[in-house]
Amino acid sequence: MIASLVGTGLVSAGLASAGDPWWGQLFSFDNYGELLVLVRGSIVTGALLALVGGLIGVFVIQRDMAFAVHGVSEMSFAGAAAALLIGIDVVAGSMAGSIIAAVLIGLLGQRARERNSIIGVLMPFGLGLGVLFLALYPGRAANKFGLLTGQIVAVDETRVMTMSVLAAVVIGGLVLVWRPLTFASVDPEVASARGVPVRALSMVFLVLLGLAVAMAVQIVGALLVLSLLITPAAAATRLTASPVWVPVLSVTFAMVAAVGGILLALGASVPISPYITTISFIIYLVARRVGTVRLRRGWVSRESSVPS
Amino acid sequence: MRKNVLELHDAALAFGERTLWSGLDLSVASGEFITVLGPNGSGKTTLLRVALGTQPLDSGRVRVLGHPPRRGSRALGYVPQQRIVDPATPVRARDLVRMGIDGHHWGPGRHSLRERVDELLDAVGATPYADMPVGLLSGGEQQRVRIAQALAAEPEILLCDEPLLSLDLRRQDEVTALIDATRRSTGTAVLFVTHEINPVLPYTDRVLYLGPAGHAVGTPDDVLTSEHLTRLYGSPIDVISAQGRMIIVGDDVHAHHAEEHHA
Numbered sequence: 001m002i003a004s005l006v007g008t009g010l011v012s013a014g015l016a017s018a019g020d021p022w023w024g025q026l027f028s029f030d031n032y033g034e035l036l037v038l039v040r041g042s043i044v045t046g047a048l049l050a051l052v053g054g055l056i057g058v059f060v061i062q063r064d065m066a067f068a069v070h071g072v073s074e075m076s077f078a079g080a081a082a083a084l085l086i087g088i089d090v091v092a093g094s095m096a097g098s099i100i101a102a103v104l105i106g107l108l109g110q111r112a113r114e115r116n117s118i119i120g121v122l123m124p125f126g127l128g129l130g131v132l133f134l135a136l137y138p139g140r141a142a143n144k145f146g147l148l149t150g151q152i153v154a155v156d157e158t159r160v161m162t163m164s165v166l167a168a169v170v171i172g173g174l175v176l177v178w179r180p181l182t183f184a185s186v187d188p189e190v191a192s193a194r195g196v197p198v199r200a201l202s203m204v205f206l207v208l209l210g211l212a213v214a215m216a217v218q219i220v221g222a223l224l225v226l227s228l229l230i231t232p233a234a235a236a237t238r239l240t241a242s243p244v245w246v247p248v249l250s251v252t253f254a255m256v257a258a259v260g261g262i263l264l265a266l267g268a269s270v271p272i273s274p275y276i277t278t279i280s281f282i283i284y285l286v287a288r289r290v291g292t293v294r295l296r297r298g299w300v301s302r303e304s305s306v307p308s
Numbered sequence: 309m310r311k312n313v314l315e316l317h318d319a320a321l322a323f324g325e326r327t328l329w330s331g332l333d334l335s336v337a338s339g340e341f342i343t344v345l346g347p348n349g350s351g352k353t354t355l356l357r358v359a360l361g362t363q364p365l366d367s368g369r370v371r372v373l374g375h376p377p378r379r380g381s382r383a384l385g386y387v388p389q390q391r392i393v394d395p396a397t398p399v400r401a402r403d404l405v406r407m408g409i410d411g412h413h414w415g416p417g418r419h420s421l422r423e424r425v426d427e428l429l430d431a432v433g434a435t436p437y438a439d440m441p442v443g444l445l446s447g448g449e450q451q452r453v454r455i456a457q458a459l460a461a462e463p464e465i466l467l468c469d470e471p472l473l474s475l476d477l478r479r480q481d482e483v484t485a486l487i488d489a490t491r492r493s494t495g496t497a498v499l500f501v502t503h504e505i506n507p508v509l510p511y512t513d514r515v516l517y518l519g520p521a522g523h524a525v526g527t528p529d530d531v532l533t534s535e536h537l538t539r540l541y542g543s544p545i546d547v548i549s550a551q552g553r554m555i556i557v558g559d560d561v562h563a564h565h566a567e568e569h570h571a
Contacts, residue, residue: 060398175416183411186399186442189388190457193360194412195380237398241441244399295444 012145028267035266041160042219043262048167049215050258054251055174055214057204057233062185064066064112068105068206069229071119072213075126077222080147080213081133090147091162091225095214101126102210107204130222150221150273159218166215173208177201182243219258219272228254235284238291253283310337313383313464313497314359318366321354328354330522332368334516336497338464341488343508343528346518350537352501353389355518356467359499360384373464380412385458385496387468390450395443397433401453402438405429408460417507427526432486448479455486465497470506480507487511505532532556 060069079097083090101122109115134144160307174181183191184198216225232253236246261276268275310336320330328351330571336342344352357363358370361377370376373383385408393399402425409421429438432452437445442453450470458466468487472480493497500508515531518522519540524531531537533556537545545558 056399062399064394137450145421164452176414177410178416179413182399183407186397187404187407187457188394189413190386190408190454191411193363193379193384193386194408194461195386196412237396241398241400241403241439243403 005155007229025269027264028193030267032267036263039262039266041156043259043293044160045163045213046219046258047255048163049219050232050250050254052212052215053228053258054232055171055221055247056209057229057231057250057254058236058247059174059181059185060209060230061237062182063205065115065209066226066230067116067119069209069226071105071126072098072101072210073125073217073222073225074123074130076209076210076213076217076225077147078126078130078133080222081130081137081144082143084139084147085137086135089162091159091166091214091218094217095166095211097126097128098210098213098217099207102206103203104281108204110199110202138234146221147217148221148223150219150224150251150271150276160261163215163218166211170208170211170215173204177204181205220276220287221271225271227273227280228258231280231284232257235287236283238287239294257283310339312336313338313373314435314499315369315371317369318359319358319370320366321351321358321363321364329518330367330497332523334525335500337463338497339491341491341498341508341511342500342516343505343512343514344499344502344516344518345505346523347520350520350549351516352518355516356386356469356501358498359465359467360386363384383464384462385461385463385466387451387454387458387466387471388394388469389469390447393443393450395441397441397443399442400439401434401442401445401449402426402429404442404453405456405460408457412537418420424460426462429453429492431459431490432456446482447474449478451475451479451483452486455483455490459490459494459496462494463496468498468500468502470501470503472502472507477507484508484511505556509554 045206047048054068060066076098078092080090080094082097083093083282104122105115105118109118130147134147137144176275180191180196181201183194184196184201188198212229216228220228229255233250235253240246257276257280260279261303262272265272265275314334316332316334318334319334321328322330334342343354346352351433354363358365359372359377361372361379361381370387371380372378382524405425405428406417406421409424410417425433426438430434431531432455434449434452434456437449442450445453455466455468455471466487471483471487475483479509484507487498487500490496502511503506509528514526515524515528517531517537517540519537519542521542522540524536524540532547534545537547537556537558541558543558548555548557
């Protein structure tokens, strides 16, 4: 019952009547306490996604792979749409889609330029397949739209478990490869000379990225995955270059955007993703401003402040 | 008695039909400064890759400290050709140096290596910008940091691939003097690949010149003569000495001593 209520993505469609002014549809806190209980599962899922997105975003920025994230998420969308059509679990479908995309990008696009064209080729193909599957799907329109632009999916206990396992795999994997992956991302030639398996790590990273994208598609939708997998890390790197503070800030920003977005969206009758993307964007703008001021003043006070 | 840290016997390497070099014999003693010269495409960088174990020889034998080369060997420090680092890359100078110590280990780093990193940064004079993102450093500063990174493993051989590229003359002299000081204090051998002879000339013990028609090993005075280089290039070459600088002139070398144009 709860699941099906939340599953529409329009929790309070019945609460906010059609006669309300538009801001009443955007922000409404009637019956907030009751709603909060209903979406506990979504909040937990959002927090998990923020943790995963914040961490993997650090490497997406380091490896300059924002476009790959977008490409993988379109294929993930195709997988999810296929799953919807044949009636299997949507998370399984989007995982299959994004891992296939990740492996293809890894195999065909070793160099950055090759990679971008491979992604450019895969992305519309994935999107097209997704559109086809959705057109064939006889079910509810809200489900279809949700895959692209986000919804609070039917977050029942099973779904929370699936997401937790996914998050554990991605975070565990990232922790394991953290140092050599950083080395390989920043300084591939020296890393390779020091015996770091640069190519294998690149593939491992893409698969972890695929899993993270599959998680994100469930919450913010395929088109808006970047808001949790890139924007928080991009904001963090504007503020610091410390290997400790970049991931900490990135996860914090993602957490504020994801959980904050869900909380704000609770009483509203529009999807949750605009809240997440907007918070994420505002954090980035502030970080960018602060970072620019810091750069102008000089990053650190050099003892001998000779301009180079 | 100084030991040989790198040995090549009758080594040959070809890419498809094109032979880069063959019959190459070279023994590098510890503490020795070898300058590797030659036009573009003569296999200078490839020679470093052979030592690093990332490029196998076609024939002949190579030994690093008496053993076949092995990827990831701590006996070698590597300063690769400079590449542009995006200013937004969240990596500070000290992080790059730390990667030279433990970047290849699995898992997140547990121990603080701050003292060791500070020591290495200090040794190359990079302390003032230790906490700057690498992408915000000037070319010369980046090279200092890369040298500190390469020294982290206390290598017996320092392989430097065009470390002077894109540096102005003063920085070229600074970086070369730093590498020379390092080999004197640590006893590491240096294999220095470069286009620019003059900054390294005062420090060079021996030159390995890889030419289109052969190669030569010897002291700079022996190898860098008009007669010798004419043979290595298979076309007329003039070596001119003026004011302590050496200028090499010939049809094939214009690309190769580009520094003289803006010197």
